[in-house]
Amino acid sequence: MNIQFGVDYYPEHWPVQRWETDAKLMQAMGVQVVRMAEFSWFKMEPEEGKFNFAWLDQAIELLASYGIKSVLGTPTAAAPAWIIERNPEIQPTDPQGRRRHFGGRHHNCQSNEVYRAHVKRFVNAFAEHFAPNPNVIGWQVGNELGNSHNELCMCESCEKRFREWLEKKYGTIEELNRRWGTDFWSQGYQNFAQIQAPKLTVTGVNPSQMLDWKRFHSDLIVEYHQFQSKILRHYAPDKWITQNMMGFAETVDYFELGKDLEFSSHDQYPSMNMVREKPQYLGSEGAGQLDIIRGTKEQTFWIMEQQTTLNGWYEVSRRPRPGQIHLWAMQSVAHGADTIVFFRWRSCAFGTEQYWEGVIPHSGIPGRVYDEIKGFMHKNGTLMQEIKGLMPQSEAAIVFSYDQEYAIDIQPHHPDMKYVDHLMTYYRALYRQNIPVDLISDQSDFSRYKLLVAPLQYMMDPVLEEKYRTYVKNGGTLVLTMRTGVKDRDNICDSERPLPGGLADVVGLKVYDYDCLRQLQVKVAWDGKEYICDKWCDVITPDTAEAVACYASEYYKGTPAITVNVYGDGKAYYVGTEMTPDLADRFITEVGAELSLGETPDGVEITRRMGADKAYYFVLNHNGKEQMVNIPEGWQSYYEGQTMPMPAYGVYVYTEKVGK
Numbered sequence: 210m211n212i213q214f215g216v217d218y219y220p221e222h223w224p225v226q227r228w229e230t231d232a233k234l235m236q237a238m239g240v241q242v243v244r245m246a247e248f249s250w251f252k253m254e255p256e257e258g259k260f261n262f263a264w265l266d267q268a269i270e271l272l273a274s275y276g277i278k279s280v281l282g283t284p285t286a287a288a289p290a291w292i293i294e295r296n297p298e299i300q301p302t303d304p305q306g307r308r309r310h311f312g313g314r315h316h317n318c319q320s321n322e323v324y325r326a327h328v329k330r331f332v333n334a335f336a337e338h339f340a341p342n343p344n345v346i347g348w349q350v351g352n353e354l355g356n357s358h359n360e361l362c363m364c365e366s367c368e369k370r371f372r373e374w375l376e377k378k379y380g381t382i383e384e385l386n387r388r389w390g391t392d393f394w395s396q397g398y399q400n401f402a403q404i405q406a407p408k409l410t411v412t413g414v415n416p417s418q419m420l421d422w423k424r425f426h427s428d429l430i431v432e433y434h435q436f437q438s439k440i441l442r443h444y445a446p447d448k449w450i451t452q453n454m455m456g457f458a459e460t461v462d463y464f465e466l467g468k469d470l471e472f473s474s475h476d477q478y479p480s481m482n483m484v485r486e487k488p489q490y491l492g493s494e495g496a497g498q499l500d501i502i503r504g505t506k507e508q509t510f511w512i513m514e515q516q517t518t519l520n521g522w523y524e525v526s527r528r529p530r531p532g533q534i535h536l537w538a539m540q541s542v543a544h545g546a547d548t549i550v551f552f553r554w555r556s557c558a559f560g561t562e563q564y565w566e567g568v569i570p571h572s573g574i575p576g577r578v579y580d581e582i583k584g585f586m587h588k589n590g591t592l593m594q595e596i597k598g599l600m601p602q603s604e605a606a607i608v609f610s611y612d613q614e615y616a617i618d619i620q621p622h623h624p625d626m627k628y629v630d631h632l633m634t635y636y637r638a639l640y641r642q643n644i645p646v647d648l649i650s651d652q653s654d655f656s657r658y659k660l661l662v663a664p665l666q667y668m669m670d671p672v673l674e675e676k677y678r679t680y681v682k683n684g685g686t687l688v689l690t691m692r693t694g695v696k697d698r699d700n701i702c703d704s705e706r707p708l709p710g711g712l713a714d715v716v717g718l719k720v721y722d723y724d725c726l727r728q729l730q731v732k733v734a735w736d737g738k739e740y741i742c743d744k745w746c747d748v749i750t751p752d753t754a755e756a757v758a759c760y761a762s763e764y765y766k767g768t769p770a771i772t773v774n775v776y777g778d779g780k781a782y783y784v785g786t787e788m789t790p791d792l793a794d795r796f797i798t799e800v801g802a803e804l805s806l807g808e809t810p811d812g813v814e815i816t817r818r819m820g821a822d823k824a825y826y827f828v829l830n831h832n833g834k835e836q837m838v839n840i841p842e843g844w845q846s847y848y849e850g851q852t853m854p855m856p857a858y859g860v861y862v863y864t865e866k867v868g869k
C-alpha cells in the first residue's frame with residue numbers, strides 16, 4: 210500500500226455534520242490516511258460491556274468514500290471515569306506513595322490486573338469489530354507508551370511484579386544480595402518479599418537496585434504492549450502494528466519495543482527544541498530524534514505526529530515561519546520517514562490541548578497552514594514513492610544504549626551531565642559536517658561502519674568488550690570516551706584493574722585519576738590552538754597511545770586529553786572529557802572528514818537516502834535567511850527552480866547516479 214500523507218483526526222470532537230467538509234478538505238490536500246480513536250474509550254464504551262462503535266464506523270466509511278484509509282489506536286491511554294470510580298486502585302502511585310488521579314490522561318498503572326481485565330475486555334471487542342474492515346489498515350497500541358510514566362508506577366502491583374522479575378533474574382536472594390552489594394548500609398535481604406520499589410527514601414537508593422528498577426519498568430511497558438498486540442494480531446493477522454515513539458524518551462527501551470512492531474513511528478515536534486537559550490531551531494536536535502527512531506528497527510519509519518503549527522498546553526511555542534512546516538516535514542523525510550501524518554487535523558476548541566494547534570484553526574476555515582501542507586503533499590508524493598524504504602547507508606554510527614543511559618542518569622557525576630546531551634556533542638559535530646550517522650544499539654552489527662563512536666560505555670561486559678576489540682582489530686575507527694569500563698552490568702565498580710578496564714590495550718592507555726569540573730572549565734591545546742572542555746577530565750597515562758590533544762590548565766596540564774592508538778588493522782581514539790562544540794568540530798574533522806557529503810553554511814544540512822543506482826540528497830536550510838550552498842558536481846536537481854541562493858527555510862533535492 211502506497212501511503213505517504215495523513216493527519217491525526219478526532220471526529221468525536223466535532224459535530225457529525227462537519228465530517229464531510231473535513232473529508233473533502235483532506236482529500237483536496239492530499240491526505241491518504243488518518244489516525245483516530247486513541248483517546249476515545251468513553252465514547253466507545255460508555256458503560257461496561259456496552260460498546261458503541263457505530264460513530265467510528267461512520268467516520269471510517271465516510272473517509273473511505275474520499276479515498277482515505279484509517280489507522281486506529283487502542284484508546285487505553287485514558288481509562289474512563291466509570292472505570293476509575295469502580296477501581297480507583299488502577300490509578301498510578303508515585304515514588305512518595307501518592308495516587309495520581311483522574312482528570313488528565315495516562316492515569317493508569319500498567320501492571321494492575323484489574324486494569325488489564327478492563328483493557329482485555331475492551332481491546333477484544335474493538336479488535337473483533339474493526340478487524341474485518343478493509344479500510345482499517347493498521348493499529349497503534351495506546352499512545353506514546355512510557356509517556357508520563359517516568360516515575361510511575363510504584364504501587365503494590367508493580368512492586369509485586371518487580372519482585373517476580375528479580376527472582377527470575379537472580380534465582381536466589383543470596384545471588385541478589387551479592388550482585389547488588391547489599392553489605393553496604395546493611396541492606397541485605399532475607400527474601401524477595403522484603404524488596405521494595407525505589408520509593409522515596411531518607412537518602413539515596415542503592416544504584417544497582419535503581420538500575421534494575423528502570424530495566425524492569427521498561428520490560429513492563431514492552432510486555433504491556435505485547436499484551437495488547439497479541440489480541441490485535443489474533444483478530445487481524447493481516448494488519449500491521451506500530452507505535453508512536455518519542456525520539457530520545459528513555460522510559461522504555463525502543464530497541465526492545467520495536468521487536469513487537471512491523472515498523473516504528475515517531476512524534477516529531479521541532480519547536481519543542483526551541484528554548485530561551487536556543488530561540489533559533491537547531492536542525493541537529495530534530496535530526497537526532499529522527500535518527501534514533503530509524504535505528505530502533507534499522508529501517509525506515511512513519512511520522513505519526515508531525516508538527517503543523519504553534520503548540521503547547523499552558524504556554525505555547527513560537528509559530529513556525531512560512532516555509533518552516535514544509536522544511537520540518539522534509540527533514541523527517543530526509544532522515545528516513547516514508548509517511549508523514551500531521552498532528553492534528555483541526556485545533557480543538559476544548560481540553561488541555563486547545564493550543565496544540567492543527568492544520569485547520571479553531572474557526573474551521575483553512576488558511577496558511579493548510580495551504581503550506583497541501584503544497585508539501587502535492588509536491589513530494591512522487592519523490593516519496595521513489596525513496597520508500599531507502600536508507601542513508603551511513604558510514605558512521607553512534608552506539609546508543611538505554612542501559613548506559615539509565616546508569617548515568619542514576620549517577621550523573623556532574624550535575625549537568627546527561628547521557629543524551631553527552632552523546633549529542635558527537636552527533637551535533639557529525640551533523641555540522643554533513644556526515645550521515647546511524648544511531649544503533651550495542652547489539653547491532655558494527656562491521657558496516659568505518660567510524661564508530663561509543664560514548665560513555667560506563668558499564669562493560671566481556672561480550673561487548675570483545676565486539677569493540679574485534680571491530681578495531683578488523684580495521685574500524687573506534688571512539689571511546691571518559692567513563693568507559695567503570696562498572697559491570699550489575700552497576701558495580703570494576704575493582705580488579707585500572708580504568709578503562711578490559712579495553713585498556715585497545716586504546717593503549719590507563720586512567721588512574723580523574724576530575725569533575727564543578728564550576729570549572731579546562732583548557733585543551735591541540736597543535737598550538739586552545740579549546741575549552743567541560744564537566745569531566747580523565748587524567749590519562751598512555752601506554753602505546755599517542756596524544757592528539759593535551760590539557761592546558763589544572764594540575765594535569767600537559768597530559769593527554771584525547772589520544773589515538775593503532776590496534777590491529779584499525780585505530781581507537783579515547784576522549785577523556787566532554788568536548789565543547791569547537792573542540793568537537795576539530796575532533797570530527799580529524800576522525801571522519803572523508804565521510805562528509807559536503808560543506809555547507811551553519812544551519813544548512815545535507816542528508817542522504819541511497820537507492821541501488823541513485824542517491825537522493827536533501828539540502829535543508831534551517832536559517833531564516835537566504836543561503837549560498839555549493840552543490841557538488843554530478844548532482845542533478847530533482848525539482849525545477851533550485852537556484853542559488855536558497856530561500857529561507859528552503860528545501861532542495863538532488864540525485865546522483867551511483868553504482869555501475
Ligand SMILES: [Zn+2]
Pocket residue numbers: 301302318319320321362363364365366367368
Ligand atoms: Zn502500578
